[in-house]
Amino acid sequence: MISNVTEISKDQLLSEAQKMSGQGYRFVTASCVDLGEDKLNVIYHFDKNTELTNFRIAVKRGEEVPSISATYLCAVLVENEMKELFGLNVTNIAIDYGGHFLLTPEALKNPQSKITIVQKGDN
Amino acid sequence: MNNKTTIPFGPQHPVLPEPLHLKLVMEDEKVVEATPAIGYVHRGLEKLAEVKDFNQNVFLVERICGICSVMHAQCYVQGIEAMMNIEIPERAKYLRVIWAELHRIHSHMLWLGLLADAFGFESLFMQCWRDREKIMDIMEETAGARVVISINAVGGTRRDLTSEQMAKIVRVVDEIAADMKVLEGALLNDYTVKHRLVGIGTLTKEEAYALGAVGPMARASGVAQDLRTMGYAAYKDLDFQMVVEKDGDSWARTAVRFKEVLECIRLIKAAISKIPAGAEYCVPVKGNPTGEVISRVEQPRGEVLYYIKGNGTKNLDRLRVRTPTFANIPTLLKMIPGSHLADVPVLLLTIDPCISCTER
Amino acid sequence: MFDFLGNVLKNVVSKPATRMYPAEKRQPMKNTRGALGEIDINTCIFCGLCARRCPSNAISVSKTDRSWELNRLKCVICNVCVEVCPVKCLHMDEAHLAGLFTREKVRRIGPAKPAPAKKAE
Numbered sequence A: 001m002i003s004n005v006t007e008i009s010k011d012q013l014l015s016e017a018q019k020m021s022g023q024g025y026r027f028v029t030a031s032c033v034d035l036g037e038d039k040l041n042v043i044y045h046f047d048k049n050t051e052l053t054n055f056r057i058a059v060k061r062g063e064e065v066p067s068i069s070a071t072y073l074c075a076v077l078v079e080n081e082m083k084e085l086f087g088l089n090v091t092n093i094a095i096d097y098g099g100h101f102l103l104t105p106e107a108l109k110n111p112q113s114k115i116t117i118v119q120k121g122d123n
Numbered sequence B: 001m002n003n004k005t006t007i008p009f010g011p012q013h014p015v016l017p018e019p020l021h022l023k024l025v026m027e028d029e030k031v032v033e034a035t036p037a038i039g040y041v042h043r044g045l046e047k048l049a050e051v052k053d054f055n056q057n058v059f060l061v062e063r064i065c066g067i068c069s070v071m072h073a074q075c076y077v078q079g080i081e082a083m084m085n086i087e088i089p090e091r092a093k094y095l096r097v098i099w100a101e102l103h104r105i106h107s108h109m110l111w112l113g114l115l116a117d118a119f120g121f122e123s124l125f126m127q128c129w130r131d132r133e134k135i136m137d138i139m140e141e142t143a144g145a146r147v148v149i150s151i152n153a154v155g156g157t158r159r160d161l162t163s164e165q166m167a168k169i170v171r172v173v174d175e176i177a178a179d180m181k182v183l184e185g186a187l188l189n190d191y192t193v194k195h196r197l198v199g200i201g202t203l204t205k206e207e208a209y210a211l212g213a214v215g216p217m218a219r220a221s222g223v224a225q226d227l228r229t230m231g232y233a234a235y236k237d238l239d240f241q242m243v244v245e246k247d248g249d250s251w252a253r254t255a256v257r258f259k260e261v262l263e264c265i266r267l268i269k270a271a272i273s274k275i276p277a278g279a280e281y282c283v284p285v286k287g288n289p290t291g292e293v294i295s296r297v298e299q300p301r302g303e304v305l306y307y308i309k310g311n312g313t314k315n316l317d318r319l320r321v322r323t324p325t326f327a328n329i330p331t332l333l334k335m336i337p338g339s340h341l342a343d344v345p346v347l348l349l350t351i352d353p354c355i356s357c358t359e360r
Numbered sequence C: 001m002f003d004f005l006g007n008v009l010k011n012v013v014s015k016p017a018t019r020m021y022p023a024e025k026r027q028p029m030k031n032t033r034g035a036l037g038e039i040d041i042n043t044c045i046f047c048g049l050c051a052r053r054c055p056s057n058a059i060s061v062s063k064t065d066r067s068w069e070l071n072r073l074k075c076v077i078c079n080v081c082v083e084v085c086p087v088k089c090l091h092m093d094e095a096h097l098a099g100l101f102t103r104e105k106v107r108r109i110g111p112a113k114p115a116p117a118k119k120a121e
Helices: A013-022 A075-086 B056-063 B069-085 B089-117 B122-143 B163-187 B191-197 B203-211 B250-274 B324-336 B342-348 B355-359 C005-011 C050-054 C078-085
Strands: A005-007 A026-038 A039-048 A050-059 A064-066 A089-091 B004-009 B021-027 B030-037 B290-297 B300-312 B314-322 C059-062 C067-070 C106-109
Touching: A005 C078, A013 A050, A013 A064, A026 A075, A026 B300, A026 B314, A026 B324, A039 B030, A050 B290, A064 B069, A075 A089, A075 B324, A089 B056, A089 B290, A089 B300, B004 B314, B021 B342, B030 B122, B056 B314, B069 B089, B069 B290, B069 B300, B089 B122, B089 B250, B089 B342, B122 B163, B163 B250, B163 B300, B191 B290, B203 C067, B300 B324, B324 B355, C050 C059, C050 C078
Parallel strands: A005 A050, A064 A089
Antiparallel strands: A026 A039, A039 A050, B004 B021, B021 B030, B290 B300, B300 B314, C059 C067, C067 C106
């Protein structure tokens, strides 16, 4: 039971991040959940004096999500990771590793998304 | 005329306990730019956690890192217990605190030894680790293993502590406190050591907060945040005092970790004296976790955040782990440019890098 | 200048700080989790609880073949199988394994199931 989650749209994301920074909140991290059928939920966690505030956005894989690294430089690592492991299309990251942050070139694409295994037919 | 050369630092380096790659752009002896690159020990543990059931995940999660392993398990079981509304016995909360603080002492002593080794003071490294051996022997006697002790379970702990064991723990931590007084001269007040640490890699309070630094990194710059003040497990009854320094350089980080060891010793003795008598240390668990929860715990390196989502079956929907070194790596982008090449190993070690935690 | 001499003399006459291994081996402590010991296969009822609870899937049990198999290289020595066994046929040894030379699994076959006694008419 997370307390304090606000649902916002991805267009409000940058303005909410600016507001949080102005009020003195620290960026903790962002969590990405794959809900199946190419739907992703991203939750951004902010903290001030050990009180957490969370924002959730719902996007489809491939939709562009703006990066908050202009306000919070520490978000570069987690946005690169979400881009590589889930296929979340984050644009304008301050330091963009271009898909080579964690995975090697031979690895499976988007390994943490919901993978279904289809049996090959006998004939 | 500017001579810029690019030097690869790592991934294998004698000072690093785990592989981390830094691309350093140098102008003669000064570093101008530093870009970290990780990915050498990515194991995909978050994905594996979706395949195992929520009880087996306790063993998976404590193997994310060997040095902070008990607190990973503690954060996970605290999250699952919050999701399933399980109330654990009071004695189990105190037992968890005792083992967590013992683990914190061992982690900080390991770091103090590695720091001494980073600037070549190998005999001090051996002295710190000799004291650390006493803690490892206690873990083996009380919990059954030296490093990954598997003592937390959903519902409480798996073993209890007898009064002889608790008396022995108090004796050993008192010996360690006496040894730390001797080590203080070499680690904090020595003339040559101070030359390598004072004024190197300074982070101001605003920079540390804006970059999202956690744990001793933030506390050494004056940011007073420590999750143990939230009062999870038994910390609310133990009168916990935060250790904060103002200068923000490598010496301040060493001093914070050194004084935290003494604070841990005081917490262990307070927990042992206040532990409620009783035989119950674990309650049975029925049902499966549903919903989502965020659980946070203070590890030796800082704040760890677990986001757990369950869907009513034995397997979890999502387990997301944000470890403290992940939050401390952006501070490298600020600290390393402007320093000399010879200072880069020491600076890298002061963030207490645990790369296997970062990459899971 | 000569105050290190006291230290040198102390080091010369005192005994070494480390153990003289392999002449003197370290004794394991009580209740240490060293390695999974030998199963008492005659008591085992092949319920499969140990296989289901094992976090690393190191045990496989077959009720039809009356067999219990352990892959020592996968076992993380967590002690869950010993704790959940309903008939307590597993135990944990204190000494760690010296080293394995093959990838062979430990396989034990239990006695055949006795035929159920027919109720006297």
